[in-house]
Amino acid sequence: MKRIMCVALPLVVFAVANMCYGMADAAEVKPPTTYLKWHYYKITNTCRDVEEYVRHEVKLFWDNDRSITPKLLRLVYSDCFITGCDGSILLDEGPNPEKNAAQNRGLGGFVAIDKIKAVVESRCPGKVSCADILHLATRDAVHLAGGPAYPVFTGRKDGGISDATSVDLPSPSISLQKLIEYFKSRNLNEVHMTTLLGAHTMGRTHCSYIVDRLYNYSGSGKPDPSMNATLLGSLRKLCPPRKKGQTDPLVYLNPESGSHYNFTESYYSRILSNEAVLGVDQQLKNGENTKQTAEEFGIGFEDFRKTFAVSMYQMGNFKVLTGNQGEIRKNCRYTNK
Numbered sequence: 201m202k203r204i205m206c207v208a209l210p211l212v213v214f215a216v217a218n219m220c221y222g223m224a225d226a227a228e229v230k231p232p233t234t235y236l237k238w239h240y241y242k243i244t245n246t247c248r249d250v251e252e253y254v255r256h257e258v259k260l261f262w263d264n265d266r267s268i269t270p271k272l273l274r275l276v277y278s279d280c281f282i283t284g285c286d287g288s289i290l291l292d293e294g295p296n297p298e299k300n301a302a303q304n305r306g307l308g309g310f311v312a313i314d315k316i317k318a319v320v321e322s323r324c325p326g327k328v329s330c331a332d333i334l335h336l337a338t339r340d341a342v343h344l345a346g347g348p349a350y351p352v353f354t355g356r357k358d359g360g361i362s363d364a365t366s367v368d369l370p371s372p373s374i375s376l377q378k379l380i381e382y383f384k385s386r387n388l389n390e391v392h393m394t395t396l397l398g399a400h401t402m403g404r405t406h407c408s409y410i411v412d413r414l415y416n417y418s419g420s421g422k423p424d425p426s427m428n429a430t431l432l433g434s435l436r437k438l439c440p441p442r443k444k445g446q447t448d449p450l451v452y453l454n455p456e457s458g459s460h461y462n463f464t465e466s467y468y469s470r471i472l473s474n475e476a477v478l479g480v481d482q483q484l485k486n487g488e489n490t491k492q493t494a495e496e497f498g499i500g501f502e503d504f505r506k507t508f509a510v511s512m513y514q515m516g517n518f519k520v521l522t523g524n525q526g527e528i529r530k531n532c533r534y535t536n537k
């Protein structure tokens with residue numbers, strides 16, 4: 201039996217105010233304490249139309265290249281999970297910026313953020329943080345890709361330099377238990393985690409992150425026994441055994457979304473039929489709560505969309521800087537001097 205839980209987000213009336221979802225550990229979900237505000241720039245009269253400026257720019261990028269959506273999603277995730285949602289992932293500054301960490305290889309979307317920031321600065325100089333721009337832009341890109349138009353509360357400030365050595369993002373071969381603990385340390389429970397991993401409904405990854413599953417799983421000399429044989433065959437063609445110095449091709453995380461880069465529930469149905477590309481995704485089938493959530497989302501696109509909205513909201517509140525705790529950078533790549 202599925203239990204249904206409804207979470208009312210605090211403060212506001214918006215399209216998805218009441219979010220209901222079935223889950224095993226519902227009691228753990230609480231709306232986070234936050235000092236962020238709904239339409240902060242409007243109510244403080246600092247940049248009334250910033251959300252429209254961002255939406256307009258994101259649409260231009262998306263029309264030109266749909267991969268903007270997974271790129272921004274990954275940027276937000278990397279930003280929030282490392283030192284909190286403070287825009288530190290955007291910095292080029294310091295001896296070894298966060299973005300240079302091995303786990304952040306292949307990050308994209310920086311050029312889009314620079315362009316949006318330049319437009320916003322031209323309208324409202326010195327008013328809108330890079331951290332907020334990142335969240336607003338990601339929300340708009342997710343919506344364009346068929347995802348929910350979730351609420352982004354604003355009023356974040358930008359943080360200072362942070363070092364690549366502080367990056368502790370999990371590897372694609374982390375165990376399920378460790379992954380659950382990792383998300384928990386960021387105030388995210390198993391439902392949030394399973395939902396946020398749904399960002400892998402689109403985007404690409406390098407073969408080097410999956411070759412162990414294709415040829416030598418856990419040093420066994422054999423492929424991952426949990427991988428669907430049809431998928432194994434097609435991925436082996438795309439990712440031949442790698443020799444030193446060879447290129448590292450890209451493969452779609454969800455071949456069903458592929459070059460459309462759209463938001464679909466097939467990420468979950470594929471996990472259930474052993475067709476997840478990344479090991480970290482496939483193992484969601486092995487946990488009681490994570491499997492139950494995948495089963496629910498695999499047949500319930502609306503449940504997935506709504507819970508994605510809640511989970512992005514929750515993640516976007518992690519360790520935010522407000523008031524005098526940070527600054528509003530002029531250029532997202534550098535702190536103000």
Ligand SMILES: *[C@@H]1O[C@H](CO)[C@@H](O)[C@H](O)[C@H]1NC(C)=O
Nearest residue numbers: 415416417418419420421422
């Ligand atoms: C598989 O991995 C193990 C452990 O890393 C290694 O010792 C072994 O040589 C590998 N086997 C093949 C066929 O590459």
Ligand SMILES: *[C@@H]1O[C@H](CO)[C@@H](O)[C@H](O)[C@H]1NC(C)=O
Nearest residue numbers: 345346457460462463464465
């Ligand atoms: C994703 O895009 C493909 C191709 O346009 C389409 O067939 C599919 O229905 C889309 N899925 C969703 C959920 O929008």
Ligand SMILES: *[C@@H]1O[C@H](CO)[C@@H](O)[C@H](O)[C@H]1NC(C)=O
Nearest residue numbers: 428429430431472473474475
């Ligand atoms: C493997 O994937 C194929 C293609 O999607 C599907 O038809 C088949 O049922 C799957 N096999 C298993 C054992 O789930």
